[in-house]
Amino acid sequence: MGFTEAIIRSYERQVDRARVEDLERRCEVGPAEHMFLFTDTMGDPICRIRNSPMYNMLVAELDNELVGVxxxxxxxxxxxxxxxxQAKVGYVLGLRVSPLHRRKGIGSSLxxxxEKWFTTNDVDYSYMATDKHNEASVKLFVNKLGYNQFRTPAILVNAVHKNRSSHxxxxxxxxxxKVEEAECLYRKYMGSMEFFPHDIDQILRNKLSLGTWVAYPRGETWSTEGQVPKSWAMLSxxxxxxxxxxxxxxxxxSCILYTKSSRLIERYFPCFKLVPSIPNFFEPFGFYFMYGVHHEGPLSGxxxxxxxxxxHNMAATETKDCKVIVTEVGDHDVLRHHIPHWKLLSCPEDLxxxxxxxxxxxNSLYELTNTPPTTKAxxxxxxxx
Incomplete structure (x- = not known):
């Protein structure tokens, strides 16, 4: 007996919000045999795309039950x-299908x-990111839907320790x-990098962007309008x-035991400070994302x-529930050797x-996907x- 075809339609907040949140709670992010993350959208299921220039959310219904988004x-x-x-690209994210309704073609239909919405809006390329070891996602997008593997960047995660400052x-x-200074530097030094957003000014002015900072050797002169030091670095x-x-x-x-034991040791034996405790990730937490990381010169690492x-120190003192700092670097980016991160928490290869x-x-896609990754981010x- 064949499966009943799901109805795909646009998300309607008043009708779908609670059902989408319920579906999100029932769907894990990450391979089931490893640790995975639950996402709490705090009453706004569309929050992850709301700050983009154009966005859309679709839901799938089967017999009046919301089974996919x-x-x-x-x-x-x-x-x-x-x-x-310059190219117009569409980003695919947040694909969820109810565990009881998988392998029925609902994910493919969504x-x-x-993609039809992308095409209607004159999009050149559609792209997505997933865990390299997420076999179900890779099979769906690459084997069934004709996507090409493009880059394998690394997601670096560092824990925030509220009771200690980094040197x-x-x-x-x-x-x-200033925002204008940051925009000028990004367009000058990163404007030619892959997937650099045309509306970088809107990102920098967004209320979620806490700022852009530069570092350079003390005693050197910094001027965005003139000469910059031989070695410098920046990030937002x-x-x-x-x-x-x-x-x-x-x-x-083993991870659970280490988390609890390390917190107990730090609490009752503060003299043992060689190994910092792992924050409690089993309760909801927020995070900072470092983007636009760029460096120039021999001392830039x-x-x-x-x-x-x-x-790290800003996250530890200014944001109550920020427990990790995340960034993503390119395939062969030397930055991964200079950015502090915990291997236990990091994903060595995104896809x-x-x-x-x-x-x-x-034809351009063949050139794009077969161009060797550069050392730039x-x-x-x-x-x-």
């Missing part, structure tokens, strides 16, 4: 084919309907930039915790690390997949985290 956003970015060009070198000067910070919270839903017993320490939605773009849009 998907979200998408559209923007202009830089792509290499291999020359630098993606196809979202800031006295030999480094840290300054906060996005407060994702204002949009949604995360909670660890499953973890190996140290400067990036100093900026990361600065962000980006891309698909041409226009016939004239299909991908620009990861914080609105898509």
């Amino acid at each position: 998907i979200q998408g956003s559209i923007k202009m970015v830089t792509v290499h084919k291999p020359q630098k060009e 993606v196809c309907e979202l 800031i070198s006295s030999n480094v000067e840290i300054s906060k930039l 910070v996005w407060n994702s915790g204002e949009l949604f919270k995360l909670r660890l839903g499953k973890a190996p017993l 140290k400067l990036v690390r100093t900026l990361c320490h600065f962000v 980006w997949c891309i698909k041409a939605l226009k016939n004239q773009e299909k 991908l620009f990861v849009d914080p609105r898509e985290v």
